[in-house]
Amino acid sequence: MPRHARGFDVDAAHAHLMRVDRKFGAWMQRIGPIPRDPRWRAPFDPVDALARAILYQQLSGKAAATIVGRVETAIxxxxxxxxxxxRCDDETLRACGVSGNKLLALRDLARREALGEIPNLKRMAAMSDDAIVEAxxxxxxxxxxTVEMMLMFRLGRPDVLAVDDLGIRKGLMRVDEADVMPTPRETRERGNVWxxxxxxxxxxxxxxxxxxxDAAATPRSQG
Incomplete structure (x- = not known):
């Protein structure tokens, strides 16, 4: 079974994208190189990362960090x-600011962890992207x-395109100078070349x- 390294050669990725998509390459030159993400080599705990992802959902970073801090203190x-x-009952976690839905999600995560359904990093290294998503x-x-973000930013998988992400689709609309945002299916098809x-x-x-x-928010000179 093949093992998947964490991270990839960003220079090779840059050269490939410049070669296969001239319009996209023009934007890449405008923005400049994007360096290797240091998180690709940093150890992390998938269960802990998923729990934090649950707590951060639909909240500002500051509000979520406050709730996470309260939970860490409580446990x-x-x-x-x-x-x-x-270590804490539901009432205690709710008092930390954890919503009812998030509490149910955390308990479900814990249950699946106990059943061995959440792969650790060693297991993930032998799993395909799709297998990790399915798990x-x-x-x-x-x-x-959420899983795609883990694949990209923590596991450093090279070939993940989050087609449901609004920013991804907005960026593609800009690249192709389109009048309407591409659908997830159109984004996936357009991205095959990459x-x-x-x-x-x-x-x-x-x-x-x-x-x-940023460009739209910057007023043009009237001089």
Whole structure:
């Protein structure tokens, strides 16, 4: 069974994308190189990462960080796992600011962890992207997008394109000078040319979407 390294050669990815897509390449030159993400080599705990992803959903970073801090204090640990979260009853976690739906999601994550359904890093190294998605999306509160972000930013998988992401689609609309945002299916089809480095293309698409927004917000000189 093949093992998947964490991270990829960004120079090779850059050269490939420049070669296969001239319009996209023009934007890449405008933005400049995107360096290797240091998180690709940093150790992390998938269960803890999923628990934090659940707590951060639909909240600003500051508000979510406050709730996470309260939970860590309540469980006397900075490791969010079934055994540590199990130190507190539902009422205590709700008092930390955890919503009812998120509490159910955390308990479901803990249950699946206890059953051995959440692969650790060693197991993930031998799993395909699709297999990791299939293993994690059954967890309540964990959707495909959340797993794709883990694949891209923590596992450093090279060929993930989050076609449901609004920023990805906005960036592509800008690249292709389209009047309407592409659908997820259109984004997937358009992105086939970027394989096997669609993750790196996604990093540029987010920046292109932000670049467009920043340009629109900057007043033009009247001189």
């Amino acid at each position: 006397a640990s900075d490791r969010l796992h079934g055994d540590t979260l199990g 994690l999306v059954p967890v309540r509160g964990i959707g495909r997008w 394989a096997p480095y669609r993750s790196y293309a996604g990093l540029y698409l987010w920046r292109i979407a932000d670049f467009a927004a």
